[in-house]
Each structure stands twice: as C-alpha cells, then as structure tokens.
Amino acid sequence: MxxxxxxxxxxxxxxxxxxxxxxxxxxxxxxxxxxxxxxxxxxxxxxxxxxxxxxxxxxxxxxxxxxxxxxxxxxxxxxxxxxxxxxxxxxxxxxxxxxxxxxxxxxxxxxxxxxxxxxxxxxxxxxxxxxAVYGLPELYRDRIARSQLVGCPGCYPTASLLALSPLLKQGLIVPETAIIDAKSGTSGGGRQAKTNLLLAEADNSLSAYNVARHRHTPEIEQICSDLAGHEVLVQFTPHLIPMVRGILATVYATLRDPGLVREDLLTIYTAFYRSCPWVKILPSGVYPQTKWAYGTNLCYLGVEVDPRTDRVIVMSAIDNLMKGQAGQAIQCLNLMMGWDETLGLPQLAFYP
CATH class of the missing domain: 3.40.50.720 (NAD(P)-binding Rossmann-like Domain)
Known part of the structure; x- marks a missing residue:
C-alpha cells in the first residue's frame, strides 16, 4: 500500500x-x-x-x-x-x-x-x-513511540508546558504560584466567520478573553500535576493579538531557592531539553519573538530571574499552527513510526 x-x-x-x-x-x-x-x-x-x-x-x-x-x-x-x-x-x-x-x-x-x-x-x-497518550514529545516521547492513539496538545498548553516543565519536574518553584500570561494570533480561532476576529475588530487592539475559565486550563494543570507529583492549579490568562500566527507565553513563578540565578536556570533548561531538537534555549539576556518560530515546529525559550521578587520568568514562543498543532502532530507520527522526530518538518522560519 x-x-x-x-x-x-x-x-x-x-x-x-x-x-x-x-x-x-x-x-x-x-x-x-x-x-x-x-x-x-x-x-x-x-x-x-x-x-x-x-x-x-x-x-x-x-x-x-x-x-x-x-x-x-x-x-x-x-x-x-x-x-x-x-x-x-x-x-x-x-x-x-x-x-x-x-x-x-x-x-x-x-x-x-x-x-x-x-x-x-x-x-x-x-x-x-x-x-491515549498525551502528544507532547518532549515529555512523553517513549509513550508516544509505543502508542496507537495520540491526543495532540492544544497550542497554549504546548507553549506553557514547555516553559514550565523543567521547573516543576526539578521542584524548583512553588507550583501554586505559577501564572501564565499568553498571547495568540487570530488563526488560533479557526477558519470561521467570527465578529471578534474580523480585521476591523481585532486590528490595533489587544484583549484578554475567557479569563479564569479557558478550556486549556485543566489540560495545563493535568500535566503540571503529573510533573510535580501532586495536584497543581495554575492561573492562565489568554489574549488575542492582531497577527495571524504565533503564541508568546510569559510564565511567572516563585523560586523555592532564592539563590538561583539566570545562569543556573539556563544550565538546567539546556540539560532538560538536551535531546529535544525542537526546543531552543536562548542565550543569557535574549528573549524570544514569535516571528522566529513562524512556519517552523520550533519552540524558543528565554529565561530570566528577578532577584528582587525571587521569581523566575520564562518566555516561550511557538507558531500556534505548527508546534501548537499540525507540526507537533507530525512530530508525534514520526515517533510512532520509529523515524527521526525532525523528519519532514521545517526548521527555518519565514523571516522577516
């Protein structure tokens, strides 16, 4: 066949x-x-x-x-x-x-x-x-490879969980302090006629929506709880931003060890994602932009620590239609077939 x-x-x-x-x-x-x-x-x-x-x-x-x-x-x-x-x-x-x-x-x-x-x-x-296996390869690669049924993650959870996972898995933060502030382009709303997605409505405007009740919240909490080993609740607020593609999620959380500095966390993130070809940890002081991921299956992560507040701030940028949807699904299929997970997926962004 x-x-x-x-x-x-x-x-x-x-x-x-x-x-x-x-x-x-x-x-x-x-x-x-x-x-x-x-x-x-x-x-x-x-x-x-x-x-x-x-x-x-x-x-x-x-x-x-x-x-x-x-x-x-x-x-x-x-x-x-x-x-x-x-x-x-x-x-x-x-x-x-x-x-x-x-x-x-x-x-x-x-x-x-x-x-x-x-x-x-x-x-x-x-x-x-x-x-069914949750289709986030960076966390569940081995399970996906053995599965016949994969539930591919939502776009907001993908961006948010890639930012949070090392912190939760290593016990570096107080989990209940996690706050996710995320912005998505209009393609996340699908290809239907919706008044709020019209150019005249969405352009030159930025707005939050589904505050405290977005359906991606329990999906994020489920995986956070799995990583932390106990039930975790997070605060998640999505926003609509007037561009077509891309998500930027900015995640805040309180560090358990206030002595940790940015370089420590960059080392931890680099080690955590060392075998993950689609996650790129940015150098010290460099923060991701959605355009860098445009048209690719990449996730860019930038990490910062605020010593005044003892908070870590992680910024995550993806293309919501690629790593947030279709690209990640192909990545999962590559694993299910025993192929390299980068096979057939674009690694260079449309730029500018």
Missing part, C-alpha cells in the same frame, strides 16, 4: 487551518503519502477550490467521511475536527488497525471526568481513551 513504500495518511477535517497545515507538511514529507482528505460541509469540493494556492500540488477532492473506506486506504489518520467528534470515530479506526492522531481535546485528558466537566458530552469510549 502506498507509493514507493510511503505510508498512506488520511485527514478527516481537512478544510480548516489545522487541516491545510497538515496537507502542506504531508506533501513535503519524504515518508508519507496523502491518501485521503475528508470532511462533511466541504465534501465533494476539490481541495484546490478551498485553497487555490495548493492546486499545483494537491489535486484531490474532499470526500465524505466513511470510516471503513478510510481504514482501507490509510495506515494513519489525523482527526482535525471540532471537540466532541473525534471520540465517535477513533474507536472504529483503531479497531481496523489505523494509528490515530487527534488534534482536538477529545483524547488529551487522563481522566474523562475532566473532559466532560469542561467540554460536555457523553463518553462511551472509556477503554479506548485510557490507551
């Missing part, structure tokens, strides 16, 4: 921003073949009708969602769907032998009670959900 030994891959929900990023990455990937594009509202349309700029490379039409047909044609399926749809499809695909990577929230939680509390819905797939 597949072309020249390439692995055939399908995308369900190919018409959104996550879907089109996946298409771009799959077409360029040396070991993967784009075998199926599926959707409901756009079924029957040529993909190039939705995205004319890809017409010279992608001649496929978007097909109706038929799980049996998809499983016959694909070894791997990406579910790039709104929350609450993937869990109705994944069990069938897994049963038929497909590897499944879900880009929604459906398989991100260790405990389904957390999912239903924040997202609602009746889950009847408890046994399947328990086999």
């Amino acid at each position: 597949g072309d020249l030994g390439r692995v055939p891959v399908g995308i369900i929900g190919a018409s959104g921003y996550g879907g089109v990023q996946l298409v771009r990455l799959l077409v360029d990937h040396p070991r993967l073949e784009l075998a199926y594009l599926g959707g409901e509202s756009s079924a029957g349309q040529a993909f190039s009708d939705l995205y004319p700029h890809l017409g010279h490379q992608v001649q496929q039409a978007i097909e109706p969602i038929d799980l049996n047909r998809i499983a016959d044609r694909c070894q791997v399926v990406f579910l790039s769907l709104p929350n609450g749809l993937a869990f109705k499809m994944a069990p069938t695909l897994l049963e038929k032998g497909c590897k499944v990577l879900d880009l929604s929230a459906d398989y991100r939680f260790f405990d389904l009670a957390t999912y239903t509390a924040w997202y609602g819905g009746d889950r009847t797939d408890k046994d399947i959900a328990e086999t």
Whole structure:
C-alpha cells in the first residue's frame, strides 16, 4: 500500500487551518503519502477550490467521511475536527488497525471526568481513551513511540508546558504560584466567520478573553500535576493579538531557592531539553519573538530571574499552527513510526 513504500495518511477535517497545515507538511514529507482528505460541509469540493494556492500540488477532492473506506486506504489518520467528534470515530479506526492522531481535546485528558466537566458530552469510549497518550514529545516521547492513539496538545498548553516543565519536574518553584500570561494570533480561532476576529475588530487592539475559565486550563494543570507529583492549579490568562500566527507565553513563578540565578536556570533548561531538537534555549539576556518560530515546529525559550521578587520568568514562543498543532502532530507520527522526530518538518522560519 502506498507509493514507493510511503505510508498512506488520511485527514478527516481537512478544510480548516489545522487541516491545510497538515496537507502542506504531508506533501513535503519524504515518508508519507496523502491518501485521503475528508470532511462533511466541504465534501465533494476539490481541495484546490478551498485553497487555490495548493492546486499545483494537491489535486484531490474532499470526500465524505466513511470510516471503513478510510481504514482501507490509510495506515494513519489525523482527526482535525471540532471537540466532541473525534471520540465517535477513533474507536472504529483503531479497531481496523489505523494509528490515530487527534488534534482536538477529545483524547488529551487522563481522566474523562475532566473532559466532560469542561467540554460536555457523553463518553462511551472509556477503554479506548485510557490507551491515549498525551502528544507532547518532549515529555512523553517513549509513550508516544509505543502508542496507537495520540491526543495532540492544544497550542497554549504546548507553549506553557514547555516553559514550565523543567521547573516543576526539578521542584524548583512553588507550583501554586505559577501564572501564565499568553498571547495568540487570530488563526488560533479557526477558519470561521467570527465578529471578534474580523480585521476591523481585532486590528490595533489587544484583549484578554475567557479569563479564569479557558478550556486549556485543566489540560495545563493535568500535566503540571503529573510533573510535580501532586495536584497543581495554575492561573492562565489568554489574549488575542492582531497577527495571524504565533503564541508568546510569559510564565511567572516563585523560586523555592532564592539563590538561583539566570545562569543556573539556563544550565538546567539546556540539560532538560538536551535531546529535544525542537526546543531552543536562548542565550543569557535574549528573549524570544514569535516571528522566529513562524512556519517552523520550533519552540524558543528565554529565561530570566528577578532577584528582587525571587521569581523566575520564562518566555516561550511557538507558531500556534505548527508546534501548537499540525507540526507537533507530525512530530508525534514520526515517533510512532520509529523515524527521526525532525523528519519532514521545517526548521527555518519565514523571516522577516
């Protein structure tokens, strides 16, 4: 099956921003073949009708969602769907032998009670959900490599957790003091017509939203608790910033040892991420910019210590559609296939 030994891959929900990023990455990937594009509202349309700029490379039409047909044609399926749809499809695909990577929230939680509390819905797939692995390779690389079902992280949690993980794992901070202040570009809102995302509304403006109740909060807390070894609550505030791509998360926390200085923490971060090709620790006094990650799967981390307040400040920059979504999903698939996790993923930003 597949072309020249390439692995055939399908995308369900190919018409959104996550879907089109996946298409771009799959077409360029040396070991993967784009075998199926599926959707409901756009079924029957040529993909190039939705995205004319890809017409010279992608001649496929978007097909109706038929799980049996998809499983016959694909070894791997990406579910790039709104929350609450993937869990109705994944069990069938897994049963038929497909590897499944879900880009929604459906398989991100260790405990389904957390999912239903924040997202609602009746889950009847408890046994399947328990086999899912949280798709943050920098923390769960070995589990991902052995998994058939990966719940790919949200974009805010990816940026936030990469900033926080060394601090929590090494017990360097008082966990309850962690505050995450994050800004995201408008593509994080998806490809729908929303008043607050119109150019006239969003441009020249900066605003917080879903304060104290954003759905990514329990996802961040779950992994923080796993790292710390006990339940951890964090304060997370997202903001909409008038640009298309990128997230900058600035994380504050109180140090347990006020004697730690910036160089100590840079050494700790460099060691923690030494085998993580997609995380770049910036030199002393250099702070990340979202543009540096634009179009890549990279996460840039800058670290600072304020000796007056005994706080550590970590800044994390990613492209929300890449390391925050489609790029990270491909990174996970590379691990699941036993390949190098950098395979087929862009490492150089569009700049300026």
